[in-house]
Amino acid sequence: MIEIGKYQELEVRRFVDFGVYLAEKDGSVEVLMPVKYVEPGTEVGQMVRVFVYKDSEDRPVATTEHPYATVGEFAFLQVSAVNDTGAFLDWGLAKDLLVPYSEQRIKMHRGGVYLVYVYLDHATGRVVASAKIDKFLGNAFPNYKPGQAVEALVIDHTDIGYKVIVDNKHKGIIYSNEIFRPIEVEETTRAYVKQVREDGKIDLTLSDRADRRTAALADRIAEYLRSENAGTISDKMSPAAIEMLFQCSKKDFKKAVGKLYREQRVVIASDGMITLKNT
Numbered sequence: 001m002i003e004i005g006k007y008q009e010l011e012v013r014r015f016v017d018f019g020v021y022l023a024e025k026d027g028s029v030e031v032l033m034p035v036k037y038v039e040p041g042t043e044v045g046q047m048v049r050v051f052v053y054k055d056s057e058d059r060p061v062a063t064t065e066h067p068y069a070t071v072g073e074f075a076f077l078q079v080s081a082v083n084d085t086g087a088f089l090d091w092g093l094a095k096d097l098l099v100p101y102s103e104q105r106i107k108m109h110r111g112g113v114y115l116v117y118v119y120l121d122h123a124t125g126r127v128v129a130s131a132k133i134d135k136f137l138g139n140a141f142p143n144y145k146p147g148q149a150v151e152a153l154v155i156d157h158t159d160i161g162y163k164v165i166v167d168n169k170h171k172g173i174i175y176s177n178e179i180f181r182p183i184e185v186e187e188t189t190r191a192y193v194k195q196v197r198e199d200g201k202i203d204l205t206l207s208d209r210a211d212r213r214t215a216a217l218a219d220r221i222a223e224y225l226r227s228e229n230a231g232t233i234s235d236k237m238s239p240a241a242i243e244m245l246f247q248c249s250k251k252d253f254k255k256a257v258g259k260l261y262r263e264q265r266v267v268i269a270s271d272g273m274i275t276l277k278n279t
Contacts, residue, residue, distance in 0.1 A: 002031055004052055004060060005071030005120050005127040012046045022050065022062055033062040054126050056095055068092045069118045071127060073168050074136075074153055076186045078113045089116065089129060103130035113186075115155055133165075138200050142170045144193040152191040152204060154183055164191070164204065172202035180206055217248055217256040222265055225276045236272040 002008065002024060010022035013030055020038055021030040031052055042048070050062035051070070068091045069075035077089040080096050087108035088096035099108060099116060108114055108131070116129040117136045130136070144150065152164040152172060161175040162183060174183075174191060183189055183206070191204040207215070224230055224245070235257055239250040246253060257274060260266040267277050 002027070002029055002052055002060065003071075004054065004125060005118070007049060007051050007070065009047050009049055010062065012042060012044050012048060014044065022048065031060045031062050033064075037062070037064045039064075051093075053093065053095070058126070063093065065093055067097075069116075071118055071120050074115060074117050074133065074155075074165050076113050076115050077129070079108050079110050082108065082110050089114075091118075091129075097127065097129050099129045099131060103128070103132055105131040105133075137165065137169065137171050140169070141200050142166070142196050142202055144196055144202065146193055146195060147208065148193045149208070150191055150193060150202075150204070152189055154185050154187045154189065157185055166191075166202050166204070170200065170202055172204050174204045174206060178203075178205035178207065180211075214252065214255045214259055217246065217252060218259045218263075218265075220246060221253075221256055221274075222260060222276065225266070225274070233274050234272040235268060235274060 002010070010031070011025050013021045013023050017035075019033050019035040020042065022033055023030045025047075033048075033050060048064070050064055051067060052060055052062050053067075055061045068077060075091075077091055077097065079087045080090045081088045086098050086100040087104065088098055091097040097118070114131050115133060116131050117133050118127060118129050119136070120126070121128045150166050151168075152166055152174070153168075154162050154164050156163040161173055161179065162185070164172045164174060166172040172191075178194070189206065191206055192208045194203040194205050196202050205212075221233075225233070233245070235254060237250075237253075242248060242250050242253045248256075257266065257268070261268055265277055267275050269275070
């Protein structure tokens with residue numbers, strides 16, 4: 001079944017003056033790909049990856065262009081026009097994406113950028129968008145394990161951190177103390193699950209388990225250097241000596257020392273000796 005609003009692999013069935021007709025490998029329903037999207041050398045029987053949507057005359061059409069979002073995804077999109085039907089968003093295709101007035105949280109204006117959810121209107125079979133995003137989030141309880149990698153769309157900055165949409169399905173937050181590099185609203189970033197709360201919201205971090213392990217080891221090394229009984233340590237220490245002092249491998253030790261050095265918490269002398277900075 002050819003799906004409106006999705007990418008799919010379709011077979012080239014026949015050529016016409018204005019393009020080629022595509023269909024599923026064993027299907028009979030065809031969809032037109034206009035000639036301007038047909039790559040030189042395309043042949044009957046070839047499989048092509050296309051996006052299918054409805055054109056201005058409400059006919060299914062295939063394109064090799066890439067929309068900024070597909071059905072089931074959230075995105076920040078700019079309004080290119082407004083009329084009596086609603087607002088029309090630039091989503092990277094020849095035909096703009098409609099947000100009906102009934103799906104606008106606030107009145108949209110030309111040139112404005114808004115967070116929307118892209119979905120298929122089953123009554124019309126058209127791809128449309130909604131700015132009433134809450135009804136599309138949290139409809140199933142999230143099933144994630146701590147440390148699991150997710151995709152997070154940053155949607156708002158608050159006093160305690162950044163609100164995000166996780167994997168286009170769930171609400172999440174990255175608290176300020178879990179942010180180790182600059183991020184911005186509208187950015188999509190890889191994040192890692194800290195915990196799933198009872199209300200279904202997800203606490204995230206930008207640091208994966210390996211990063212957190214390195215950070216914890218770096219703190220242990222710094223604490224050792226601050227202690228009164230600290231001995232001399234060096235990046236040339238043997239693996240056995242490192243294992244005895246810090247219960248870690250030499251590889252992890254060097255990563256942690258490198259982190260301390262980048263953060264300007266330690267000084268490494270020419271002979272490899274490591275000391276706390278300003279001590």
